[in-house]
Amino acid sequence: MAVETVFLNGEFVKRSDAKVDIEDRGYQFGDGIYEVIRVYSGEVFTMDEHMERLYQSADKMKLKIPFDLQELSSIVCKLIEKNDVEEGIVYMQVSRGISPRQHHFPGGDISGSVIAYTKDFKRPSKQMNEGVTATLVEDIRWLRCDIKSLNLLGNILAKEEAASKGHFEAIQHRGETVTEGSSSNVFIVKDGSIYTHPATNLILNGITRRVIKDIAAKSGVPFVEKTFTVDELLAAEEMFIASTTSEVMPVIKVDEVNIGQGVPGPVTVKLQEMFTGRILTECKVQQV
Structure with missing residues (x-):
């Protein structure tokens, strides 16, 4: 069985090595956004629409995604290829990042945390x-x-x-x-x-x-x-x-x-x- 690859903050790593910091604001506050994108026969469906909505959600909650839309789209395609997904989904999540726990936004130049992984999923x-x-x-x-x-x-x-x-x-x-x-x-x-x-x-x-x-x-x-x-x-x-x-x-x-x-x-x-x-x-x- 192939080792599953996930994307975590700029790197493709084994799923077993993917760890989220306990002070990630997504974990502590739900301070983040996500998308689920469908894959059919190894091809991404409605990629542009999902990615545009991700960035629109980020804008609405003043969240900085540390990759531009084209870069993140390319990452999704590479992840699908690495995991040899034929029929499934890509789950992608962006949090406001890691900082000491406080309710207001963290100061300084804090970049969002980005994770993505794939899952086999048949049509119902x-x-x-x-x-x-x-x-x-x-x-x-x-x-x-x-x-x-x-x-x-x-x-x-x-x-x-x-x-x-x-x-x-x-x-x-x-x-x-x-x-x-x-x-x-x-x-x-x-x-x-x-x-x-x-x-x-x-x-x-x-x-x-x-x-x-x-x-x-x-x-x-x-x-x-x-x-x-x-x-x-x-x-x-x-x-x-x-x-x-x-x-x-x-x-x-x-x-x-x-x-x-x-x-x-x-x-x-x-x-x-x-x-x-x-x-x-x-x-x-x-x-x-």
């Missing part, structure tokens, strides 16, 4: 074909969900509630307004149109969400960025969630309520097919 084909279930959970997170930060306790609690009930995802809502899943964006289909929460501070503007918006426009399916209620979600013709690892995932039941006919709907299936087409085109592979 069975779940995408059959659909998954979800549960409703009150959204208790902070008000800057547009930043892909390491502060995920609210998301984790929601996901655990879903998992403990045997569901794939937790659908979060603030009062009656649906926001997003614990690790995904949420969409419903009504009268043939796709509805999803606007890209405000209350959700993360997912990369898969952006791809869906683009392919919907190209296929002539109306894509409406407008809030909807829990009742509207439960009465929807179709429902699906989307993320880097879940792709376009049909949701066929929420708690005790079947969505539509209780099977993946035609709009969702069409989006799945077009999303796969985008993968084939961008990653220049024969099949995935």
Whole structure:
């Protein structure tokens, strides 16, 4: 078995040798950001969009990434090559760096700490074909969900509630307004149109969400960025969630309520097919 290589603060090292300082602010405060990037047949999918969002998140929280976008993109590609990843993900994390513990930002020229590693990850084909279930959970997170930060306790609690009930995802809502899943964006289909929460501070503007918006426009399916209620979600013709690892995932039941006919709907299936087409085109592979 090959020795897994990770990237840590400027060096490629064996995973067993990768250590994080106890005073790293990512470890102590969750003071950092991250991205998860998909790899299909050894090729990176939507690399530019993920990297641009990483730097946007850094700007929003005044975090200095010690590599420019092109350098970090090159590092990701080298890491994939070193680990011979065919179908998987790259996890990348940047913290504010190492400094004596204090709540305000450290003074001086402190560079961010950067780590990245790969993981084999197959497409969830069975779940995408059959659909998954979800549960409703009150959204208790902070008000800057547009930043892909390491502060995920609210998301984790929601996901655990879903998992403990045997569901794939937790659908979060603030009062009656649906926001997003614990690790995904949420969409419903009504009268043939796709509805999803606007890209405000209350959700993360997912990369898969952006791809869906683009392919919907190209296929002539109306894509409406407008809030909807829990009742509207439960009465929807179709429902699906989307993320880097879940792709376009049909949701066929929420708690005790079947969505539509209780099977993946035609709009969702069409989006799945077009999303796969985008993968084939961008990653220049024969099949995935």
